[in-house]
Amino acid sequence: MNLTTSIIGIAAYLILAPIAGGLLAGIDRKISARMQGRFGPPILQPFYDFFKLLEKEPITVNRVQDFYVMCFFIFIVITGCLFFAGGDLLLIIFSLTLASIFLVIAAFSSNSPYAQIGAERELLQMMAYEPMVLITAVGFYILNGSFNISDIVSSQVMGIQYLPGIFIGFVYILTIKLRKSPFDLSMSHHGHQELVKGLTTEFSGKTMAVIEIAHWYENIFLLGFVYLFFANSLAWSPVLAVVVCLATYFLEILIDNSYARMKWQFAINASWIVAITFGFVNLLVLYFIS
Amino acid sequence: MSYVTKSPWIIHYDGSSCNGCDIEVLACLTPMYDVERFGIINTGNPKHADIFLVTGSVNEQNITVVKLIYEQMPEPKVVVAIGICATSGGIFKECYNIMGGIDTVIPVDVYVPGCAARPEAIIDGVVKGLGVLAEKRAAMDQKPAVAAEVKEKEEA
Numbered sequence: 001m002n003l004t005t006s007i008i009g010i011a012a013y014l015i016l017a018p019i020a021g022g023l024l025a026g027i028d029r030k031i032s033a034r035m036q037g038r039f040g041p042p043i044l045q046p047f048y049d050f051f052k053l054l055e056k057e058p059i060t061v062n063r064v065q066d067f068y069v070m071c072f073f074i075f076i077v078i079t080g081c082l083f084f085a086g087g088d089l090l091l092i093i094f095s096l097t098l099a100s101i102f103l104v105i106a107a108f109s110s111n112s113p114y115a116q117i118g119a120e121r122e123l124l125q126m127m128a129y130e131p132m133v134l135i136t137a138v139g140f141y142i143l144n145g146s147f148n149i150s151d152i153v154s155s156q157v158m159g160i161q162y163l164p165g166i167f168i169g170f171v172y173i174l175t176i177k178l179r180k181s182p183f184d185l186s187m188s189h190h191g192h193q194e195l196v197k198g199l200t201t202e203f204s205g206k207t208m209a210v211i212e213i214a215h216w217y218e219n220i221f222l223l224g225f226v227y228l229f230f231a232n233s234l235a236w237s238p239v240l241a242v243v244v245c246l247a248t249y250f251l252e253i254l255i256d257n258s259y260a261r262m263k264w265q266f267a268i269n270a271s272w273i274v275a276i277t278f279g280f281v282n283l284l285v286l287y288f289i290s
Numbered sequence: 291m292s293y294v295t296k297s298p299w300i301i302h303y304d305g306s307s308c309n310g311c312d313i314e315v316l317a318c319l320t321p322m323y324d325v326e327r328f329g330i331i332n333t334g335n336p337k338h339a340d341i342f343l344v345t346g347s348v349n350e351q352n353i354t355v356v357k358l359i360y361e362q363m364p365e366p367k368v369v370v371a372i373g374i375c376a377t378s379g380g381i382f383k384e385c386y387n388i389m390g391g392i393d394t395v396i397p398v399d400v401y402v403p404g405c406a407a408r409p410e411a412i413i414d415g416v417v418k419g420l421g422v423l424a425e426k427r428a429a430m431d432q433k434p435a436v437a438a439e440v441k442e443k444e445e446a
Binding site for chain 1: 292293294296297299321324326327328329333334335337338340362364365366427430
Protein backbone atom coordinates (compact mmCIF):
# COMPACT_ATOMS: atom_id res chain seq x y z
CA MET A 1 0.00 0.00 0.00
CA ASN A 2 1.52 3.32 -1.03
CA LEU A 3 1.29 6.76 0.58
CA THR A 4 -1.81 7.92 -1.34
CA THR A 5 -3.94 4.94 -0.36
CA SER A 6 -2.73 5.29 3.23
CA ILE A 7 -3.83 8.93 3.33
CA ILE A 8 -7.17 8.06 1.73
CA GLY A 9 -7.61 5.29 4.32
CA ILE A 10 -6.89 7.65 7.21
CA ALA A 11 -9.15 10.42 5.86
CA ALA A 12 -12.00 7.98 5.22
CA TYR A 13 -11.63 6.55 8.72
CA LEU A 14 -11.53 9.97 10.40
CA ILE A 15 -14.66 11.20 8.60
CA LEU A 16 -16.74 8.07 8.06
CA ALA A 17 -16.03 6.05 11.23
CA PRO A 18 -18.02 8.25 13.65
CA ILE A 19 -20.95 8.37 11.20
CA ALA A 20 -20.88 4.61 10.59
CA GLY A 21 -20.24 3.89 14.28
CA GLY A 22 -23.16 6.09 15.39
CA LEU A 23 -25.50 4.52 12.85
CA LEU A 24 -24.35 1.06 13.93
CA ALA A 25 -25.11 1.98 17.56
CA GLY A 26 -28.56 3.23 16.49
CA ILE A 27 -29.31 0.07 14.54
CA ASP A 28 -28.01 -1.92 17.51
CA ARG A 29 -30.49 -0.22 19.85
CA LYS A 30 -33.34 -0.65 17.37
CA ILE A 31 -32.65 -4.37 16.83
CA SER A 32 -32.19 -4.90 20.60
CA ALA A 33 -35.57 -3.22 21.20
CA ARG A 34 -37.25 -5.42 18.57
CA MET A 35 -35.70 -8.51 20.15
CA GLN A 36 -37.26 -7.43 23.46
CA GLY A 37 -40.66 -6.84 21.83
CA ARG A 38 -40.36 -3.05 21.97
CA PHE A 39 -40.62 -0.42 19.23
CA GLY A 40 -37.24 1.12 20.02
CA PRO A 41 -35.69 4.56 19.57
CA PRO A 42 -35.06 6.24 16.21
CA ILE A 43 -31.94 5.08 14.30
CA LEU A 44 -30.38 8.53 14.82
CA GLN A 45 -30.84 8.38 18.61
CA PRO A 46 -27.09 7.96 19.39
CA PHE A 47 -26.42 11.23 17.55
CA TYR A 48 -29.18 13.00 19.53
CA ASP A 49 -27.58 11.64 22.71
CA PHE A 50 -24.15 12.83 21.58
CA PHE A 51 -25.29 16.38 20.80
CA LYS A 52 -27.31 16.51 24.00
CA LEU A 53 -24.22 15.59 26.02
CA LEU A 54 -22.33 18.44 24.32
CA GLU A 55 -25.07 20.86 25.43
CA LYS A 56 -24.90 19.89 29.09
CA GLU A 57 -23.19 21.84 31.84
CA PRO A 58 -19.56 20.70 32.18
CA ILE A 59 -18.90 19.07 35.56
CA THR A 60 -15.57 17.39 36.26
CA VAL A 61 -14.36 15.82 39.45
CA ASN A 62 -10.80 17.01 38.82
CA ARG A 63 -8.89 18.67 35.99
CA VAL A 64 -6.67 15.72 35.14
CA GLN A 65 -9.68 13.51 34.35
CA ASP A 66 -10.55 15.31 31.10
CA PHE A 67 -6.93 15.12 29.99
CA TYR A 68 -6.88 11.33 30.35
CA VAL A 69 -10.20 10.98 28.56
CA MET A 70 -8.87 13.08 25.67
CA CYS A 71 -5.77 10.85 25.57
CA PHE A 72 -8.09 7.82 25.39
CA PHE A 73 -9.93 9.40 22.46
CA ILE A 74 -6.75 10.42 20.62
CA PHE A 75 -5.13 6.99 20.98
CA ILE A 76 -8.28 5.20 19.83
CA VAL A 77 -8.29 7.42 16.74
CA ILE A 78 -4.55 6.85 16.19
CA THR A 79 -5.08 3.07 16.51
CA GLY A 80 -7.81 3.19 13.86
CA CYS A 81 -5.73 5.44 11.60
CA LEU A 82 -2.75 3.05 11.80
CA PHE A 83 -5.07 0.18 10.95
CA PHE A 84 -6.75 1.81 7.96
CA ALA A 85 -3.44 3.19 6.71
CA GLY A 86 -2.18 -0.42 6.49
CA GLY A 87 0.22 -0.16 9.42
CA ASP A 88 1.84 -2.71 11.70
CA LEU A 89 -0.58 -5.06 13.48
CA LEU A 90 1.51 -5.30 16.67
CA LEU A 91 1.80 -1.52 16.97
CA ILE A 92 -1.96 -1.27 16.48
CA ILE A 93 -2.67 -3.80 19.24
CA PHE A 94 -0.39 -2.05 21.72
CA SER A 95 -1.69 1.44 20.94
CA LEU A 96 -5.22 0.08 21.52
CA THR A 97 -4.07 -1.23 24.90
CA LEU A 98 -2.54 2.16 25.69
CA ALA A 99 -5.86 3.86 24.85
CA SER A 100 -7.77 1.52 27.17
CA ILE A 101 -5.25 2.17 29.94
CA PHE A 102 -5.86 5.92 29.66
CA LEU A 103 -9.59 5.34 30.17
CA VAL A 104 -8.85 3.19 33.22
CA ILE A 105 -6.57 5.89 34.69
CA ALA A 106 -9.25 8.51 34.04
CA ALA A 107 -11.76 6.41 35.97
CA PHE A 108 -9.29 5.78 38.81
CA SER A 109 -8.43 9.47 39.08
CA SER A 110 -11.97 10.35 40.16
CA ASN A 111 -11.63 8.39 43.43
CA SER A 112 -15.27 7.32 43.20
CA PRO A 113 -15.85 3.75 44.44
CA TYR A 114 -18.17 2.90 41.52
CA ALA A 115 -15.71 4.22 38.95
CA GLN A 116 -12.88 2.35 40.67
CA ILE A 117 -14.72 -0.98 40.66
CA GLY A 118 -15.49 -0.35 36.99
CA ALA A 119 -11.85 0.49 36.25
CA GLU A 120 -10.63 -2.60 38.07
CA ARG A 121 -13.03 -4.77 36.10
CA GLU A 122 -11.87 -3.10 32.88
CA LEU A 123 -8.30 -4.16 33.75
CA LEU A 124 -9.50 -7.73 34.38
CA GLN A 125 -11.31 -7.67 31.04
CA MET A 126 -8.12 -6.51 29.33
CA MET A 127 -6.33 -9.46 30.92
CA ALA A 128 -9.09 -11.69 29.55
CA TYR A 129 -8.96 -10.55 25.92
CA GLU A 130 -5.30 -9.59 25.46
CA PRO A 131 -3.91 -13.19 24.89
CA MET A 132 -6.42 -13.88 22.12
CA VAL A 133 -5.66 -10.57 20.40
CA LEU A 134 -1.93 -11.39 20.41
CA ILE A 135 -2.61 -14.92 19.09
CA THR A 136 -4.60 -13.31 16.26
CA ALA A 137 -1.61 -11.13 15.34
CA VAL A 138 0.76 -14.13 15.46
CA GLY A 139 -1.63 -16.16 13.31
CA PHE A 140 -1.66 -13.50 10.61
CA TYR A 141 2.13 -13.31 10.77
CA ILE A 142 2.63 -17.07 10.29
CA LEU A 143 0.16 -17.06 7.40
CA ASN A 144 1.47 -14.01 5.55
CA GLY A 145 5.02 -13.60 6.82
CA SER A 146 4.26 -10.00 7.72
CA PHE A 147 2.58 -7.99 10.46
CA ASN A 148 1.64 -5.23 8.00
CA ILE A 149 -2.09 -4.82 7.34
CA SER A 150 -1.30 -3.77 3.75
CA ASP A 151 0.43 -7.14 3.13
CA ILE A 152 -2.35 -9.10 4.81
CA VAL A 153 -5.17 -7.58 2.71
CA SER A 154 -3.21 -8.01 -0.54
CA SER A 155 -2.15 -11.64 0.04
CA GLN A 156 -3.23 -14.54 -2.17
CA VAL A 157 -4.83 -16.59 0.62
CA MET A 158 -7.96 -15.75 2.57
CA GLY A 159 -7.25 -15.67 6.31
CA ILE A 160 -10.37 -17.57 7.36
CA GLN A 161 -9.30 -20.69 5.40
CA TYR A 162 -6.27 -21.18 7.61
CA LEU A 163 -7.36 -19.36 10.78
CA PRO A 164 -10.91 -20.60 11.53
CA GLY A 165 -10.09 -21.32 15.19
CA ILE A 166 -8.51 -17.90 15.66
CA PHE A 167 -11.57 -16.31 14.04
CA ILE A 168 -13.90 -18.06 16.53
CA GLY A 169 -11.65 -17.02 19.42
CA PHE A 170 -11.53 -13.43 18.19
CA VAL A 171 -15.31 -13.19 17.83
CA TYR A 172 -15.56 -14.56 21.38
CA ILE A 173 -13.42 -11.78 22.86
CA LEU A 174 -15.11 -9.23 20.59
CA THR A 175 -18.06 -9.55 22.99
CA ILE A 176 -15.80 -8.11 25.71
CA LYS A 177 -14.41 -5.35 23.51
CA LEU A 178 -17.84 -4.27 22.24
CA ARG A 179 -19.07 -4.16 25.87
CA LYS A 180 -21.82 -6.66 25.26
CA SER A 181 -23.51 -8.83 27.87
CA PRO A 182 -22.45 -11.35 29.34
CA PHE A 183 -19.10 -9.50 29.46
CA ASP A 184 -20.27 -5.90 30.01
CA LEU A 185 -18.78 -6.00 33.51
CA SER A 186 -17.03 -2.65 33.63
CA MET A 187 -19.72 -0.55 32.00
CA SER A 188 -23.13 -1.34 30.58
CA HIS A 189 -25.42 0.32 28.08
CA HIS A 190 -28.43 -1.19 29.82
CA GLY A 191 -29.91 -0.07 33.11
CA HIS A 192 -30.60 -2.31 36.10
CA GLN A 193 -27.28 -4.08 36.38
CA GLU A 194 -25.47 -4.42 39.70
CA LEU A 195 -22.86 -1.87 38.61
CA VAL A 196 -24.66 0.26 36.06
CA LYS A 197 -22.32 2.82 34.56
CA GLY A 198 -19.16 1.56 36.27
CA LEU A 199 -16.20 3.05 34.48
CA THR A 200 -18.11 6.13 33.28
CA THR A 201 -19.89 6.94 36.57
CA GLU A 202 -17.97 10.19 37.11
CA PHE A 203 -17.96 11.41 33.51
CA SER A 204 -20.72 13.73 32.37
CA GLY A 205 -21.51 16.22 29.62
CA LYS A 206 -18.73 16.84 27.08
CA THR A 207 -16.40 14.25 28.65
CA MET A 208 -19.09 11.59 28.23
CA ALA A 209 -19.66 12.74 24.63
CA VAL A 210 -15.94 12.24 23.90
CA ILE A 211 -16.14 8.70 25.32
CA GLU A 212 -19.21 7.95 23.19
CA ILE A 213 -17.54 9.07 19.95
CA ALA A 214 -14.36 7.19 20.91
CA HIS A 215 -16.46 4.03 21.25
CA TRP A 216 -17.88 4.57 17.76
CA TYR A 217 -14.36 4.88 16.37
CA GLU A 218 -13.30 1.81 18.35
CA ASN A 219 -16.23 -0.35 17.17
CA ILE A 220 -15.52 0.38 13.52
CA PHE A 221 -11.83 -0.42 14.05
CA LEU A 222 -12.75 -3.72 15.77
CA LEU A 223 -15.00 -4.71 12.88
CA GLY A 224 -11.99 -3.91 10.68
CA PHE A 225 -10.23 -6.77 12.48
CA VAL A 226 -13.07 -9.12 11.44
CA TYR A 227 -12.68 -7.74 7.91
CA LEU A 228 -9.01 -8.82 7.89
CA PHE A 229 -9.98 -12.50 8.10
CA PHE A 230 -11.86 -12.32 4.78
CA ALA A 231 -9.94 -9.73 2.77
CA ASN A 232 -7.42 -10.84 0.14
CA SER A 233 -6.34 -9.78 -3.34
CA LEU A 234 -9.56 -11.02 -4.98
CA ALA A 235 -11.99 -8.29 -6.09
CA TRP A 236 -15.11 -9.78 -4.44
CA SER A 237 -13.46 -10.46 -1.06
CA PRO A 238 -14.14 -6.95 0.43
CA VAL A 239 -17.86 -7.42 -0.23
CA LEU A 240 -17.83 -10.79 1.55
CA ALA A 241 -15.76 -9.27 4.38
CA VAL A 242 -18.22 -6.40 4.96
CA VAL A 243 -21.17 -8.84 4.94
CA VAL A 244 -19.38 -11.02 7.51
CA CYS A 245 -18.63 -7.90 9.65
CA LEU A 246 -22.34 -7.02 9.73
CA ALA A 247 -23.32 -10.65 10.45
CA THR A 248 -20.79 -10.74 13.31
CA TYR A 249 -22.24 -7.56 14.79
CA PHE A 250 -25.74 -9.02 14.55
CA LEU A 251 -24.51 -12.13 16.36
CA GLU A 252 -23.07 -9.91 19.11
CA ILE A 253 -26.44 -8.15 19.50
CA LEU A 254 -28.14 -11.55 19.74
CA ILE A 255 -25.68 -12.69 22.43
CA ASP A 256 -26.11 -9.36 24.23
CA ASN A 257 -29.86 -9.88 24.49
CA SER A 258 -29.84 -13.55 25.41
CA TYR A 259 -27.30 -13.67 28.26
CA ALA A 260 -27.18 -12.19 31.74
CA ARG A 261 -24.00 -10.61 33.03
CA MET A 262 -21.33 -13.10 34.17
CA LYS A 263 -18.77 -12.71 36.97
CA TRP A 264 -15.26 -11.57 36.11
CA GLN A 265 -13.82 -14.97 37.08
CA PHE A 266 -15.92 -16.57 34.37
CA ALA A 267 -14.91 -13.89 31.86
CA ILE A 268 -11.19 -14.56 32.40
CA ASN A 269 -11.45 -18.37 32.60
CA ALA A 270 -13.72 -18.67 29.59
CA SER A 271 -11.78 -16.35 27.31
CA TRP A 272 -8.41 -17.93 28.21
CA ILE A 273 -9.83 -21.43 27.64
CA VAL A 274 -11.20 -20.31 24.27
CA ALA A 275 -7.87 -18.65 23.45
CA ILE A 276 -5.98 -21.88 24.24
CA THR A 277 -8.33 -24.39 22.63
CA PHE A 278 -9.24 -22.46 19.48
CA GLY A 279 -6.43 -19.94 19.11
CA PHE A 280 -3.38 -21.88 20.24
CA VAL A 281 -4.39 -25.18 18.60
CA ASN A 282 -5.02 -23.29 15.36
CA LEU A 283 -1.50 -21.80 15.65
CA LEU A 284 0.02 -25.26 16.18
CA VAL A 285 -1.77 -26.71 13.14
CA LEU A 286 -0.69 -23.70 11.09
CA TYR A 287 2.92 -24.19 12.26
CA PHE A 288 3.00 -27.83 11.15
CA ILE A 289 1.33 -27.39 7.76
CA SER A 290 3.33 -24.35 6.72
CA MET B 291 -34.38 22.94 18.55
CA SER B 292 -32.45 21.79 21.56
CA TYR B 293 -31.23 18.18 21.53
CA VAL B 294 -31.94 17.86 25.23
CA THR B 295 -35.63 17.19 24.49
CA LYS B 296 -34.72 14.38 22.09
CA SER B 297 -32.61 12.42 24.52
CA PRO B 298 -33.83 12.86 28.09
CA TRP B 299 -32.06 10.45 30.41
CA ILE B 300 -33.74 9.64 33.68
CA ILE B 301 -32.72 8.86 37.21
CA HIS B 302 -35.36 7.38 39.46
CA TYR B 303 -35.25 7.62 43.26
CA ASP B 304 -37.67 6.08 45.73
CA GLY B 305 -38.09 8.56 48.62
CA SER B 306 -40.36 6.66 50.99
CA SER B 307 -42.77 5.30 48.46
CA CYS B 308 -44.86 2.16 49.05
CA ASN B 309 -43.39 0.84 45.76
CA GLY B 310 -46.68 1.36 43.93
CA CYS B 311 -45.44 4.35 41.94
CA ASP B 312 -42.02 2.71 41.43
CA ILE B 313 -43.63 -0.25 39.71
CA GLU B 314 -45.56 2.16 37.49
CA VAL B 315 -42.36 4.09 36.63
CA LEU B 316 -40.67 0.84 35.62
CA ALA B 317 -43.79 -0.18 33.69
CA CYS B 318 -43.08 2.78 31.38
CA LEU B 319 -39.89 1.00 30.23
CA THR B 320 -41.67 -2.27 29.36
CA PRO B 321 -42.77 -3.25 25.83
CA MET B 322 -46.30 -2.04 26.64
CA TYR B 323 -45.31 1.64 26.94
CA ASP B 324 -41.63 1.62 25.82
CA VAL B 325 -40.48 5.16 26.57
CA GLU B 326 -37.18 4.46 24.77
CA ARG B 327 -39.20 5.41 21.65
CA PHE B 328 -38.57 9.00 22.77
CA GLY B 329 -34.92 8.37 23.58
CA ILE B 330 -35.68 8.10 27.30
CA ILE B 331 -33.20 5.88 29.14
CA ASN B 332 -33.15 4.94 32.80
CA THR B 333 -29.50 5.71 33.60
CA GLY B 334 -29.19 5.01 37.31
CA ASN B 335 -26.46 7.65 37.49
CA PRO B 336 -27.22 11.27 38.48
CA LYS B 337 -24.25 12.62 36.49
CA HIS B 338 -25.74 11.30 33.24
CA ALA B 339 -29.33 12.21 34.00
CA ASP B 340 -31.49 15.10 32.77
CA ILE B 341 -34.74 14.27 34.54
CA PHE B 342 -35.05 13.33 38.20
CA LEU B 343 -38.11 11.18 38.94
CA VAL B 344 -38.91 11.01 42.64
CA THR B 345 -41.59 8.76 44.08
CA GLY B 346 -42.79 8.93 47.66
CA SER B 347 -42.38 11.72 50.18
CA VAL B 348 -39.12 12.88 51.74
CA ASN B 349 -38.38 11.66 55.25
CA GLU B 350 -35.83 12.82 57.81
CA GLN B 351 -33.25 10.26 56.73
CA ASN B 352 -33.16 10.81 52.98
CA ILE B 353 -33.15 14.61 52.80
CA THR B 354 -29.40 14.58 52.13
CA VAL B 355 -29.73 11.79 49.57
CA VAL B 356 -32.36 13.68 47.55
CA LYS B 357 -30.31 16.87 47.75
CA LEU B 358 -27.10 15.07 46.72
CA ILE B 359 -28.70 13.45 43.67
CA TYR B 360 -30.16 16.81 42.65
CA GLU B 361 -26.85 18.63 43.07
CA GLN B 362 -24.89 15.98 41.14
CA MET B 363 -27.07 16.35 38.06
CA PRO B 364 -25.59 18.76 35.49
CA GLU B 365 -27.75 21.62 34.17
CA PRO B 366 -30.25 21.73 32.48
CA LYS B 367 -32.22 19.44 34.79
CA VAL B 368 -35.85 18.89 35.68
CA VAL B 369 -37.47 17.31 38.74
CA VAL B 370 -40.72 15.38 38.32
CA ALA B 371 -42.60 14.38 41.48
CA ILE B 372 -44.48 11.13 40.81
CA GLY B 373 -47.55 10.22 42.87
CA ILE B 374 -49.47 12.08 45.53
CA CYS B 375 -46.89 11.34 48.27
CA ALA B 376 -44.14 13.02 46.26
CA THR B 377 -46.49 15.88 45.40
CA SER B 378 -47.70 16.77 48.88
CA GLY B 379 -46.87 13.99 51.33
CA GLY B 380 -50.19 12.23 50.69
CA ILE B 381 -51.58 10.11 53.52
CA PHE B 382 -48.18 10.17 55.23
CA LYS B 383 -48.17 13.97 55.48
CA GLU B 384 -48.87 14.04 59.24
CA CYS B 385 -46.28 11.38 60.12
CA TYR B 386 -43.60 12.43 62.61
CA ASN B 387 -40.73 11.55 60.25
CA ILE B 388 -42.14 12.93 56.97
CA MET B 389 -41.06 16.34 55.65
CA GLY B 390 -43.90 16.44 53.09
CA GLY B 391 -43.67 16.62 49.30
CA ILE B 392 -40.39 16.71 47.37
CA ASP B 393 -40.72 20.51 46.98
CA THR B 394 -39.95 20.92 50.69
CA VAL B 395 -36.34 19.95 49.87
CA ILE B 396 -35.60 20.64 46.19
CA PRO B 397 -37.40 22.70 43.51
CA VAL B 398 -39.98 20.59 41.62
CA ASP B 399 -40.95 21.41 38.02
CA VAL B 400 -43.75 18.94 37.28
CA TYR B 401 -46.25 17.29 39.64
CA VAL B 402 -47.87 14.01 38.65
CA PRO B 403 -50.57 13.19 41.25
CA GLY B 404 -52.19 9.77 41.58
CA CYS B 405 -52.11 6.81 43.92
CA ALA B 406 -50.48 5.11 42.21
CA ALA B 407 -49.77 7.42 39.26
CA ARG B 408 -50.65 5.60 36.03
CA PRO B 409 -47.89 5.02 33.44
CA GLU B 410 -49.78 7.23 30.96
CA ALA B 411 -49.79 10.06 33.53
CA ILE B 412 -46.07 9.54 34.23
CA ILE B 413 -45.20 9.70 30.52
CA ASP B 414 -47.38 12.83 30.25
CA GLY B 415 -45.51 14.36 33.17
CA VAL B 416 -42.10 13.58 31.66
CA VAL B 417 -43.17 15.04 28.29
CA LYS B 418 -44.30 18.17 30.14
CA GLY B 419 -40.89 18.17 31.84
CA LEU B 420 -39.26 18.19 28.39
CA GLY B 421 -40.82 21.61 27.74
CA VAL B 422 -39.32 22.92 30.98
CA LEU B 423 -35.99 21.31 30.06
CA ALA B 424 -35.96 23.15 26.70
CA GLU B 425 -36.74 26.45 28.47
CA LYS B 426 -33.92 25.91 30.94
CA ARG B 427 -31.54 25.06 28.10
CA ALA B 428 -32.50 28.28 26.27
CA ALA B 429 -32.01 30.25 29.49
CA MET B 430 -28.48 28.80 29.78
CA ASP B 431 -27.64 30.24 26.34
CA GLN B 432 -29.24 33.62 26.90
CA LYS B 433 -27.71 34.68 30.14
CA PRO B 434 -24.51 32.90 31.01
CA ALA B 435 -23.35 36.22 32.52
CA VAL B 436 -26.34 36.35 34.87
CA ALA B 437 -25.79 32.73 35.88
CA ALA B 438 -22.14 33.50 36.64
CA GLU B 439 -23.15 36.48 38.78
CA VAL B 440 -25.65 34.35 40.72
CA LYS B 441 -22.97 31.74 41.29
CA GLU B 442 -20.52 34.36 42.53
CA LYS B 443 -23.12 35.68 44.98
CA GLU B 444 -23.85 32.15 46.18
CA GLU B 445 -20.16 31.53 46.76
CA ALA B 446 -19.68 34.87 48.54
